[in-house]
Amino acid sequence: MNGGFSLPLSKDDIPPSDVILGKFLIIANVIPEALLEAQGAKIISLPKDSFLFMEGDMAQHYYQIKTGKIKMVNHNDDGKEFVQGYFEDGQSFGEPPLFKASHYPASAFGFKATELYKLSREKFLNLLRENFEVHLQFTTKLAQRMMYKAMMMKEISSHDPEHRILSFIDYIKKESQAGDKPFTVSLTRQQMADLLGIRVETIIRSVKNLAEKGELSIVARKIIR
Amino acid sequence: MNGGFSLPLSKDDIPPSDVILGKFLIIANVIPEALLEAQGAKIISLPKDSFLFMEGDMAQHYYQIKTGKIKMVNHNDDGKEFVQGYFEDGQSFGEPPLFKASHYPASAFGFKATELYKLSREKFLNLLRENFEVHLQFTTKLAQRMMYKAMMMKEISSHDPEHRILSFIDYIKKESQAGDKPFTVSLTRQQMADLLGIRVETIIRSVKNLAEKGELSIVARKIIR
DNA sequence: ATGGGTTTATGATCGAAATCATAAAGGGAG
DNA sequence: CTCCCTTTATGATTTCGATCATAAACCCAT
Numbered sequence: 001m002n003g004g005f006s007l008p009l010s011k012d013d014i015p016p017s018d019v020i021l022g023k024f025l026i027i028a029n030v031i032p033e034a035l036l037e038a039q040g041a042k043i044i045s046l047p048k049d050s051f052l053f054m055e056g057d058m059a060q061h062y063y064q065i066k067t068g069k070i071k072m073v074n075h076n077d078d079g080k081e082f083v084q085g086y087f088e089d090g091q092s093f094g095e096p097p098l099f100k101a102s103h104y105p106a107s108a109f110g111f112k113a114t115e116l117y118k119l120s121r122e123k124f125l126n127l128l129r130e131n132f133e134v135h136l137q138f139t140t141k142l143a144q145r146m147m148y149k150a151m152m153m154k155e156i157s158s159h160d161p162e163h164r165i166l167s168f169i170d171y172i173k174k175e176s177q178a179g180d181k182p183f184t185v186s187l188t189r190q191q192m193a194d195l196l197g198i199r200v201e202t203i204i205r206s207v208k209n210l211a212e213k214g215e216l217s218i219v220a221r222k223i224i225r
Numbered sequence: 226m227n228g229g230f231s232l233p234l235s236k237d238d239i240p241p242s243d244v245i246l247g248k249f250l251i252i253a254n255v256i257p258e259a260l261l262e263a264q265g266a267k268i269i270s271l272p273k274d275s276f277l278f279m280e281g282d283m284a285q286h287y288y289q290i291k292t293g294k295i296k297m298v299n300h301n302d303d304g305k306e307f308v309q310g311y312f313e314d315g316q317s318f319g320e321p322p323l324f325k326a327s328h329y330p331a332s333a334f335g336f337k338a339t340e341l342y343k344l345s346r347e348k349f350l351n352l353l354r355e356n357f358e359v360h361l362q363f364t365t366k367l368a369q370r371m372m373y374k375a376m377m378m379k380e381i382s383s384h385d386p387e388h389r390i391l392s393f394i395d396y397i398k399k400e401s402q403a404g405d406k407p408f409t410v411s412l413t414r415q416q417m418a419d420l421l422g423i424r425v426e427t428i429i430r431s432v433k434n435l436a437e438k439g440e441l442s443i444v445a446r447k448i449i450r
Numbered sequence: 451a452t453g454g455g456t457t458t459a460t461g462a463t464c465g466a467a468a469t470c471a472t473a474a475a476g477g478g479a480g
Numbered sequence: 481c482t483c484c485c486t487t488t489a490t491g492a493t494t495t496c497g498a499t500c501a502t503a504a505a506c507c508c509a510t
Contacts, residue, residue: 076383084375096368096375099361105375128364129357136324136353139364143321146367149374150309150321150330156381157422158301159468161497188457197382199498204459221458221506384498386467413487424468429489446476446488 052108059097062124068114277333284322287349293339
């Protein structure tokens with residue numbers, strides 16, 4: 001999953017559920033910290049439950065998580081939220097608008113207290129210029145996220161909650177590299193709902209149905225497939 | 226929209242509607258043809274109404290359209306289709322799975338008879354390696370498509386057909402760089418339906434509603450905003 | 451251990467988009 | 481011009497997820 005880099009991730013102190021939650025959508029474990037520091041990246045702190053930037057803001061900086069967890073999220077008019085993704089240690093987020101100096105399509109929210117590297121747009125582009133391997137690595141991660149979004153769009157468009165849920169679980173299972181081994185979903189049903197654009201109640205009911213059909217099993221409320 | 230390159234696009238023989246249709250989702254006018262040829266790209270022909278590759282196939286080649294039009298599309302079990310995007314002259318498509326040697330998340334369909342450059346994965350990556358500007362250009366286009374998908378996911382998830390339609394039209398209007406000038410949507414209602422994951426009838430009714438509300442106007446069945 | 455907040459659960463009702471059916475209008479090829 | 485196919489249009493009906501309401505189970509902090 002790290003695609004070549006061995007960053008000092010030290011996930012030992014993170015509870016298992018979070019590791020799994022992070023597994024999928026860990027999509028851009030991008031730039032070695034040494035390189036960021038060499039370019040002059042600053043380290044900043046984002047408190048839990050606060051926003052780093054809001055949907056619509058102009059993108060000026062590259063951000064990469066040192067430790068913590070960020071939720072990229074859209075809020076529609078009636079307050080409902082749609083989660084574009086979660087990002088954790090070593091991952092970057094919110095880079096797409098950097099390239100054309102445009103605005104963020106979603107807000108960045110501190111799901112946990114988070115420490116981040118912050119690098120100006122110019123220095124970021126410079127870093128890519130001077131480092132083909134990092135650039136390629138970055139593009140690769142972007143491409144992966146792209147495919148995730150393509151998959152989700154297809155699923156979301158053909159609304160059938162059960163199908164959506166299964167595809168989603170299979171995707172994160174694959175990401176987790178669990179192989180054939182039973183895979184435990186560590187997301188809450190609410191989190192799945194926000195990622196899939198479905199109400200919690202519907203998730204709960206659909207999951208139960210899927211369990212009855214034998215497509216997955218529920219043990220101690222956890223979803224296993 | 227071309228972002229720096231002036232490719233010999235010669236769109237003169239393409240009717241206006243197609244130019245406009247192509248305007249949006251023209252997102253990766255990527256590699257100068259001279260470079261492709263230098264790397265040894267072959268030119269192949271894809272007949273109208275045929276598939277170049279299918280969802281699930283392993284990605285082995287980089288494709289860039291010389292002339293014609295490609296539709297990237299998913300088919301769900303009951304035959305309904307979801308269109309990920311249209312691509313035209315000068316654009317590339319289906320590149321994300323190239324980076325990790327994985328399979329296509331959607332099928333490529335000849336919306337018109339199309340001539341394409343075809344380049345092996347290795348040579349494509351090589352080309353990026355040797356050409357920072359092209360690589361950056363490519364990443365930029367990928368980032369743009371990414372943002373389009375993020376926007377669409379958010380819209381699709383918060384189902385309100387009218388809202389979705391307006392956001393979509395505003396997006397393609399912006400892409401077309403029409404500014405404040407009235408913008409005529411050149412997509413059929415069916416095409417909009419397939420791009421938005423809504424039924425045609427719903428599009429028709431919603432558009433009519435929006436016209437009554439004054440959000441847009443319909444002239445000779447064409448949607449103007 | 452206890453209390454408060456979250457997560458899971460379940461039933462009842464509603465509503466909006468999908469579906470089904472049918473037809474008129476437009477457009478292109480010969 | 482005419483025929484045929486696509487696109488737009490409109491009404492009737494159905495369906496399934498959203499919504500509302502309520503409560504049990506669980507978990508964590510003090």
